[in-house]
Amino acid sequence: PIEFASLVDDVIRTWPATIRVFLDHRMRCVGCPIACFHTVEDACREHGIDPRLFLADLLAAIERPAMEAVEA
Numbered sequence: 001p002i003e004f005a006s007l008v009d010d011v012i013r014t015w016p017a018t019i020r021v022f023l024d025h026r027m028r029c030v031g032c033p034i035a036c037f038h039t040v041e042d043a044c045r046e047h048g049i050d051p052r053l054f055l056a057d058l059l060a061a062i063e064r065p066a067m068e069a070v071e072a
Contacts, residue, residue: 002058004041004051008032011040015062025049025057 002011002018008029011018022029027047029035035043040058044051 001062002040002055004055005039007036008038008040008043009036011058015058017061017064018058021054021057021061025054 002015008022012022012030012035019030025047027043027049029038029043032038038046040055041051043049044054
């Protein structure tokens with residue numbers, strides 16, 4: 001689903017639950033005009049965030065709604 005090479009804008013539009021992850025990491029990617037050009041890896045590099053940890057948080061955010069649906 002989400003990879004280091006995924007575009008930030010695509011991630012946010014496809015999985016809105018990831019917006020909270022960007023905000024929690026103090027990344028101002030949401031609404032940024034560069035988001036349609038930057039990959040997840042680019043954004044992490046620009047903000048000094050460990051890309052592996054950030055990607056894990058993104059993946060957890062998109063799995064959470066799926067798990068909640070199964071539990072309901």
